[in-house]
Amino acid sequence: MPEWSNWSGLVRSTPERLVRPSSEEEVVAAVRDAATGGLTVRIAGSGHSFTRLVATDDAIVALDGLTGVVDVDPEAGESGEAELWAGTPIHAVGPLLHPHGVALRNQGDIDRQALAGACGTGTHGTGPSLTSFSGAVVGATLVLASGDVVSCDADHEPDLFRASRLSLGASGVVTRLRLAVRPSYRLHEREWAEPVDDALARLDDLIAATRHFEFFWFPGGDQAWCKALDETDAEPDELPDVDGERIDDSWAIYPSDRDDRFNEMEYAVPAEKGPACFQALRELYRTRHPDTRWPIEYRTQAADDVWMSPAHGRPTVTLSIHEPVDRDHEPLFRDAEEIFRAFDGRPHWGKLSYLDPSELPALVPGWDEWWAARDAADPDGVFLNDHLRRLAGR
Numbered sequence: 001m002p003e004w005s006n007w008s009g010l011v012r013s014t015p016e017r018l019v020r021p022s023s024e025e026e027v028v029a030a031v032r033d034a035a036t037g038g039l040t041v042r043i044a045g046s047g048h049s050f051t052r053l054v055a056t057d058d059a060i061v062a063l064d065g066l067t068g069v070v071d072v073d074p075e076a077g078e079s080g081e082a083e084l085w086a087g088t089p090i091h092a093v094g095p096l097l098h099p100h101g102v103a104l105r106n107q108g109d110i111d112r113q114a115l116a117g118a119c120g121t122g123t124h125g126t127g128p129s130l131t132s133f134s135g136a137v138v139g140a141t142l143v144l145a146s147g148d149v150v151s152c153d154a155d156h157e158p159d160l161f162r163a164s165r166l167s168l169g170a171s172g173v174v175t176r177l178r179l180a181v182r183p184s185y186r187l188h189e190r191e192w193a194e195p196v197d198d199a200l201a202r203l204d205d206l207i208a209a210t211r212h213f214e215f216f217w218f219p220g221g222d223q224a225w226c227k228a229l230d231e232t233d234a235e236p237d238e239l240p241d242v243d244g245e246r247i248d249d250s251w252a253i254y255p256s257d258r259d260d261r262f263n264e265m266e267y268a269v270p271a272e273k274g275p276a277c278f279q280a281l282r283e284l285y286r287t288r289h290p291d292t293r294w295p296i297e298y299r300t301q302a303a304d305d306v307w308m309s310p311a312h313g314r315p316t317v318t319l320s321i322h323e324p325v326d327r328d329h330e331p332l333f334r335d336a337e338e339i340f341r342a343f344d345g346r347p348h349w350g351k352l353s354y355l356d357p358s359e360l361p362a363l364v365p366g367w368d369e370w371w372a373a374r375d376a377a378d379p380d381g382v383f384l385n386d387h388l389r390r391l392a393g394r
Contacts, residue, residue, distance in 0.1 A: 004060050006047040007112070008261050008325050013055045015042075022065035024141075024149065024175050031173060032147040034059040035382050041145070042385050043169040045114030046089060049121055049350030050263050052387035053168060061173055063087030063116055070176055072100040079182040081138055086116035086174045094251020102181040106130040106212075107254035116174045120167045121350035122309050124318070125254065126214040126299035128207055128271070132311065134166040135304040139178030142171060145382035153178070162366075163373035166308045168349060170388055171377040187211075187253040188232040191225070191244040196282075199224035200275055207300055216295040217278075219285040225295075229253060262294060265333045265352045266320040267345030268310030271300065274317025277343040281319065281336060289332050294322040307366030307373075310346035318348070357393050 002018035005011065016039065019030040034041045039058035046064070047054070054060060066087035074080040080102045084093065090104075091111040097103055106125040113123060115133070124132035139153040142164060150172075152161035163171055196217050199206065207213045210230035217224050236247045246253070269277050278298055285292055297320040301311045310316065321336050323329035333352055340347075346363060347353040361367045371392060378384070384392075 004044060004047075004054065004062075006049060006054070008050060008263050010050055010263055010325070011052055011055055013057065013060065015056055015058055015060045017059040018062065019059065020062045020065050024066070024143070027061060027066070027143045027173050027175055028147045028149065030059070030061050031143050031145065031382075035145050035147075035380075040385055041173070041382055043116065043173050043383075045087065045117030045120075046112050048110065048113045048117060050352050051350060052385070053121070053350065054385075055387060056385045063114055063173075063175075066175060067092065069096050069100075072097065072102060072181075074100060074102050074181075074183070077138065077180055079180070081178055082181045083139070083176055083178040084115055086114065086177050088115050089113065090115065090118060091251075091255065094249065097181065098184055098249065098251070101184050103184045103250050105136055105180065105182050107251065109214075109254060109256040110258055111251075111255040112258075115177055115179075116169070117350070119165065119177055120169055120174065122166050122306070122311075122348060123350065124299075124301050124311075125212065126301070127212045128300040128315060129211070129302050131302050131304040132306070132309065133179075134306045134309055135302075135311075136179045136181075137165040137177055138180050140164040140167075140174055141176035142377075143173040143175055145172065145378050145380060149175075151176075159369075159373040160377055162307050163370050163377070165306050166349070168308075168388065170383050171374045172383060185231050185250050186234070186236075186247055187229045187250050188234065188239070188247050189245060189253050190228050193223045193225050195222050196224040197222070199226060200278070203275060214297065214299045216297050217282065218295045219289070219292045261325045262322045263325060263329045263352060264320055264322050265329075265336060266318055266348040267337070267340035267353075268301065268316045268318045268348070269340065269343045269345045271315040271317050273343045274298065274300075274319070277317070277319060277339065277345070280339045280343070281321070284335055284339060288335060292323070292332055294324060296321055307370040308349070308364055309366075310348060312365035319345075320351070357391050360391060
């Protein structure tokens with residue numbers, strides 16, 4: 001039997017079939033064969049989700065053979081659109097788009113995810129004026145359970161489009177994504193440490209001062225490790241040799257090296273509650289988990305209108321917590337989740353949570369609409385695994 005594992009090794013599957021198509025036609029054939037055989041079909045990107053979204057004993061369609069640019073229109077919309085194959089890893093997108101004079105509007109500090117996985121789980125970077133990858137989706141092409149290939153956007157199959165912006169891989173196999181992009185740009189990065197209480201005291205100013213700001217706090221210390229990125233017209237060689245600063249193309253500045261493997265929980269809370277939620281987590285670490293050493297990450301995100309999005313309808317602060325793979329993450333994560341919920345938090349779809357599914361319809365904006373559109377596209381539930389059925393209470 002083939003084996004599949006997510007990046008951290010927490011989720012493992014031995015599906016009956018593990019298919020790696022290299023064309024849309026091969027995706028069609030794989031889906032039709034699986035559906036005819038009565039098999040559930042799940043879709044894998046790079047495995048950077050920590051939940052059981054992909055896990056199945058039936059069929060997994062891995063998208064790592066569907067990569068590259070389909071088309072770029074730098075004149076479309078306000079600042080351009082680019083269509084890419086859904087398996088394209090984020091770290092490849094910048095170099096692919098750069099010759100066309102455009103770039104992604106934002107990225108996170110991990111760039112190993114596939115585009116389909118990043119958009120399909122609401123993955124994001126930081127910046128109070130910037131939405132997630134899902135918020136940048138302006139069109140999608142899917143292979144449905146019937147094998148039909150359907151393209152959708154706000155004007156064509158609008159309900160399917162709205163469900164496909166943050167899809168969880170549940171309506172069909174997303175093969176192509178059309179994203180809003182912008183003219184290429186460079187970023188000036190500054191990194192520094194300061195006492196976390198000082199950073200919190202001037203947090204609003206730090207966030208407002210640049211296009212992107214975030215900080216990490218490592219338990220057991222009192223320092224906030226801060227990172228600010230701002231647009232610049234300067235050339236990389238114009239920056240003096242200063243520790244903690246660099247200038248480069250946006251796609252070269254965003255990512256950080258993440259070689260140590262970990263498991264993660266992330267919640268999105270209303271922006272005005274972010275500082276208090278962080279302080280509550282900090283006290284939790286001090287009193288109940290004093291031996292924890294992996295950081296809390298603090299980022300911002302603009303409100304969006306995406307069904308199922310943790311940032312739907314409200315400016316947002318996201319707080320991420322981590323534990324290394326060789327350590328039991330559940331005690332800390334369960335305690336932290338109580339705090340996240342007390343601050344009106346919404347969970348990230350690709351990261352761990354322990355919510356009872358009965359809580360989700362009231363917590364998640366667009367829940368009923370998303371499921372109705374999903375069910376209309378896949379009435380037989382071909383793209384539902386046990387994890388998704390449990391979330392839906394089925």
